[in-house]
Amino acid sequence: MTKQNDIELVNVTKVYGKTVAVNDVSLAVTRGEFLTLLGPSGCGKTTALRIIAGFIQPTHGAIYIKGELMTDIPPYRRNTGMVFQNYALFPHMTAFDNIAFGLRMRRTPENEIKSRVQESFELIGLTGYENRYPRQLSGGEQQRVALARALVIEPSVLLLDEPLSNLDLKLRQKMRLEIKRIQEKTKITTIYVTHDQEEALVMSDRLALMNKGRIMQTGSPSDIYEFPRNKFVADFIGQTNFLAGKVVSMNESKVSIQLDNGLSLEASRSVIDHHSTKITEQLNVAVSIRPQKVKIVKGQPSKDLRNTFAGRVEDVEYVGSRVKYHINLFDGMGIVAEEVLFGSPNYRVEDQVFIILPPEDCLLVSTD
Amino acid sequence: MSFLRKNPYLLIAPGLTVLIFFLIALFSLGILSFYTFVRGKLWVPTFTLENYWKFLSDPFYLNYLWVTIRISGECTLIALFLSYPVAYLLARVKSTIVTGIILTLAIISNFTNTVVILYAWLLSLSDTGIVNGLLLSLGLISHPLRLTYNEFAVVIAMVYWVLPFTIFSLVGAIQNIDPSLEHAAQSLGANKIRTFLKVTLPLSIPGIVAAVLLSFLGEITSFVIPMVMGGGRFGFVSNLIYDKIINTANFPFGSTASMILLAVTMFIGYGINKLLMEKAVS
Amino acid sequence: MIPRLIAAFTVFLLALPLILSVVISFSPGQLTFPLTGFSLRWYEPLFSRRDFASSLGVSLVVGTIASAISLGIGIPASLVLVRQRFKGREVIQVLFLSPLAIPAVVVGVSLLDVFVMVGVSDPLTRLLTGHVIITLPYVVRVISASLEGFDRQVEEAAMNLGADEFRTFQKITLPLMKSAIVAAIIFAFQTSFNDISVSIFLVGTTFTTLPLVLLTWTYKYFDPSIAAASGLIIGSITILLIITEKLVGIDKLMGAFRVVT
Numbered sequence: 001m002t003k004q005n006d007i008e009l010v011n012v013t014k015v016y017g018k019t020v021a022v023n024d025v026s027l028a029v030t031r032g033e034f035l036t037l038l039g040p041s042g043c044g045k046t047t048a049l050r051i052i053a054g055f056i057q058p059t060h061g062a063i064y065i066k067g068e069l070m071t072d073i074p075p076y077r078r079n080t081g082m083v084f085q086n087y088a089l090f091p092h093m094t095a096f097d098n099i100a101f102g103l104r105m106r107r108t109p110e111n112e113i114k115s116r117v118q119e120s121f122e123l124i125g126l127t128g129y130e131n132r133y134p135r136q137l138s139g140g141e142q143q144r145v146a147l148a149r150a151l152v153i154e155p156s157v158l159l160l161d162e163p164l165s166n167l168d169l170k171l172r173q174k175m176r177l178e179i180k181r182i183q184e185k186t187k188i189t190t191i192y193v194t195h196d197q198e199e200a201l202v203m204s205d206r207l208a209l210m211n212k213g214r215i216m217q218t219g220s221p222s223d224i225y226e227f228p229r230n231k232f233v234a235d236f237i238g239q240t241n242f243l244a245g246k247v248v249s250m251n252e253s254k255v256s257i258q259l260d261n262g263l264s265l266e267a268s269r270s271v272i273d274h275h276s277t278k279i280t281e282q283l284n285v286a287v288s289i290r291p292q293k294v295k296i297v298k299g300q301p302s303k304d305l306r307n308t309f310a311g312r313v314e315d316v317e318y319v320g321s322r323v324k325y326h327i328n329l330f331d332g333m334g335i336v337a338e339e340v341l342f343g344s345p346n347y348r349v350e351d352q353v354f355i356i357l358p359p360e361d362c363l364l365v366s367t368d
Numbered sequence: 369m370s371f372l373r374k375n376p377y378l379l380i381a382p383g384l385t386v387l388i389f390f391l392i393a394l395f396s397l398g399i400l401s402f403y404t405f406v407r408g409k410l411w412v413p414t415f416t417l418e419n420y421w422k423f424l425s426d427p428f429y430l431n432y433l434w435v436t437i438r439i440s441g442e443c444t445l446i447a448l449f450l451s452y453p454v455a456y457l458l459a460r461v462k463s464t465i466v467t468g469i470i471l472t473l474a475i476i477s478n479f480t481n482t483v484v485i486l487y488a489w490l491l492s493l494s495d496t497g498i499v500n501g502l503l504l505s506l507g508l509i510s511h512p513l514r515l516t517y518n519e520f521a522v523v524i525a526m527v528y529w530v531l532p533f534t535i536f537s538l539v540g541a542i543q544n545i546d547p548s549l550e551h552a553a554q555s556l557g558a559n560k561i562r563t564f565l566k567v568t569l570p571l572s573i574p575g576i577v578a579a580v581l582l583s584f585l586g587e588i589t590s591f592v593i594p595m596v597m598g599g600g601r602f603g604f605v606s607n608l609i610y611d612k613i614i615n616t617a618n619f620p621f622g623s624t625a626s627m628i629l630l631a632v633t634m635f636i637g638y639g640i641n642k643l644l645m646e647k648a649v650s
Numbered sequence: 651m652i653p654r655l656i657a658a659f660t661v662f663l664l665a666l667p668l669i670l671s672v673v674i675s676f677s678p679g680q681l682t683f684p685l686t687g688f689s690l691r692w693y694e695p696l697f698s699r700r701d702f703a704s705s706l707g708v709s710l711v712v713g714t715i716a717s718a719i720s721l722g723i724g725i726p727a728s729l730v731l732v733r734q735r736f737k738g739r740e741v742i743q744v745l746f747l748s749p750l751a752i753p754a755v756v757v758g759v760s761l762l763d764v765f766v767m768v769g770v771s772d773p774l775t776r777l778l779t780g781h782v783i784i785t786l787p788y789v790v791r792v793i794s795a796s797l798e799g800f801d802r803q804v805e806e807a808a809m810n811l812g813a814d815e816f817r818t819f820q821k822i823t824l825p826l827m828k829s830a831i832v833a834a835i836i837f838a839f840q841t842s843f844n845d846i847s848v849s850i851f852l853v854g855t856t857f858t859t860l861p862l863v864l865l866t867w868t869y870k871y872f873d874p875s876i877a878a879a880s881g882l883i884i885g886s887i888t889i890l891l892i893i894t895e896k897l898v899g900i901d902k903l904m905g906a907f908r909v910v911t
Contacts, residue, residue, distance in 0.1 A: 380730050380731075382723045393760040393763065473664045477668060484877065484880030487868055487877065488668075492667065588753075591754065592846050592847065633753055
């Protein structure tokens with residue numbers, strides 16, 4: 001554990017009876033970093049967060065906060081600041097007292113409390129709301145008070161458990177930026193839990209994608225989006241096409257795949273090496289390519305372009321600023337291509353088209 | 369949280385002590401029911417079934433049981449009949465004022481001392497009381513009816529006492545009946561009476577069972593009401609128990625009668641509960 | 651139409667004795683309705699008959715102490731019963747509510763039995779024990795119900811901010827249980843204060859409770875002084891309800907009433 005890491009989870013596992021909620025998770029968060037635990041419901045992200053906060057004892061493994069072993073330390077001595085999904089504001093206390101609570105527990109002198117809490121109200125933009133009770137605040141306001149309450153104690157790490165899921169869309173988008181702004185201003189190490197991938201992509205310095213208790217991939221938002229390492233990640237973030245097939249041969253510049261329907265495909269070797277799990281010959285794989293990378297042309301493409309296939313438009317999805325074409329390659333294999341729209345769609349249902357899958361945009365994920 | 373986890377028994381201990389004492393009390397009740405009564409002494413420790421035999425074979429004592437059950441049954445029926453309309457209106461009416469008034473009345477009648485309420489009833493039911501006064505002035509009778517210190521008085525007072533419980537048992541059940549079911553029935557051609565009989569009433573059966581259970585059990589174990597309103601000419605099992613224990617100091621027999629009352633109560637409670645469960649399953 | 655008539659009749663029936671006893675307590679002499687005059691003469695025996703004051707004292711003292719004991723026992727017990735899984739939990743839950751299932755007379759007789767067998771003759775001890783036993787189930791029921799709907803996250807938030815278990819209980823849990831505690835106090839006290847069937851087996855010759863004294867009055871005197879006593883009590887209850895409303899809000903009290911019935 002280097003001193004740069006504010007949080008470290010080392011082989012943390014949590015078992016409930018027969019269910020493994022968190023499965024051998026190891027993770028390090030550096031100082032000032034905004035890391036998001038992302039995944040579907042039940043993937044273990046909230047459990048992991050609560051283990052860090054101290055509400056859950058791991059079955060195996062260790063937790064370090066600022067280099068100190070915290071596994072057996074109760075939550076009230078970990079100096080973490082948590083924002084709960086339902087805000088959990090104390091209903092019988094004013095907003096001021098809510099925020100002051102942590103400071104009072106630390107026996108901070110009252111005049112210092114007063115000034116620090118006042119600053120908090122300014123930070124979250126709610127000056128003047130000090131004497132309001134939680135029931136007198138809107139959802140967004142409560143959320144901000146909850147955030148201030150966690151921040152004012154200057155914790156080692158800020159933990160947020162899906163804080164925006166109870167807000168409506170517009171408010172959520174606004175609050176995302178608010179939280180990010182505050183985090184950048186205070187430079188506090190932050191772990192954020194959500195199932196909303198857009199939120200995760202917008203806010204995070206780094207993402208850790210979880211599924212069934214395991215971490216599937218960690219990386220920056222663009223890393224994860226552009227180069228998903230396995231099927232789950234590719235499927236969870238954004239949309240992707242999967243074409244099932246088998247690796248036929250490899251050389252220094254390219255990997256040849258035969259798809260299940262007989263068509264041949266080429267993927268660029270450098271991309272594969274850099275971003276996939278190890279690819280060997282005869283490996284069963286799925287070729288993953290984002291709809292935005294699939295090119296559609298009307299006429300027969302030139303012979304020196306790789307991975308060109310004929311197909312027929314089965315469906316056109318008009319999404320306002322973009323259009324999605326569902327195309328059937330011969331033999332039933334389908335592919336989705338997405339284009340930015342200027343005006344009306346270029347192709348219609350039943351149009352015969354050609355698609356091009358650029359080799360450098362074809363990622364491979366092992367399906368073995 | 370971990371404090372709770374580590375020693376739950378510590379926090380439960382005082383409560384358990386009290387309850388274990390209570391269990392011991394019930395146990396001693398059982399023991400005494402098998403002792404013999406001897407005048408002059410409190411009792412003689414033996415094991416005999418003579419008290420049980422005495423109670424269960426003598427029609428004089430069995431009659432207490434019968435009177436208790438019969439009158440309680442009458443009261444439950446009357447209370448059900450009176451409380452259903454109130455419960456229905458309460459369940460369907462949106463006005464909080466009405467609900468508030470009835471709730472307040474129910475609470476006050478529950479909190480006011482039974483003796484005081486019985487006194488008020490005795491006055492109301494007396495020869496010069498309001499009930500007779502009303503009936504006389506309406507010309508329904510020519511001279512006052514004997515309404516006090518008899519079975520009628522007991523029934524009225526017990527129904528009064530039990531009403532808040534039956535009303536609220538029913539309100540809960542009726543509120544759970546979706547009004548649109550009744551509307552649906554009416555739109556299909558059922559008039560109000562048939563809607564009630566075919567839709568509302570059957571669906572409110574859990575509430576009725578709860579109301580019956582609550583009121584009947586309360587009535588058969590009742591003590592003060594039969595004592596004061598009955599004028600001493602008859603009584604419930606509880607009154608018999610009181611008489612034996614306090615007046616005759618016959619603890620064994622009194623304990624036996626108590627055990628029998630307890631058994632009847634448990635049996636009926638368990639029985640009706642089981643009925644409820646079976647109805648719920650089907 | 652008919653249901654409404656029945657309903658109106660029932661409501662009238664409910665109100666009758668309450669209104670009547672208040673009215674009668676001010677009657678000058680004739681026990682008729684409507685009143686022929688207004689007089690406080692029937693309040694006088696409340697002061698002159700010594701058994702009123704002494705039994706009132708007993709009822710208040712026993713009610714207060716028994717309620718306090720029940721709270722002291724019932725709150726921790728409810729906490730454990732609702733929040734902890736441990737061996738025998740379901741059985742103990744039933745056990746705590748069991749006095750409600752036993753007929754009051756049987757409770758009284760069984761306690762008298764054991765007291766005589768064990769040799770406890772002091773009426774105060776007997777009464778206190780009996781009253782704790784009959785009030786405890788109400789306390790546990792009301793408090794447990796409130797704890798079951800309790801949002802634990804607020805407690806977690808407190809712990810996250812630095813409050814240990816005791817401080818969290820003191821500063822967060824307890825204040826948020828306030829209305830349930832008030833309801834529990836009211837039900838416990840009321841059950842104790844009004845009890846007859848259990849107390850009648852546990853009182854001493856001079857050490858007795860108010861309801862029992864009023865009971866003897868219906869035999870000995872049978873006059874509006876009984877109504878006066880009720881007038882006094884109803885007046886006090888009304889004031890109590892008003893205070894409670896200011897403290898806690900009447901809807902919480904109503905809700906609590908429904909839980910218990």
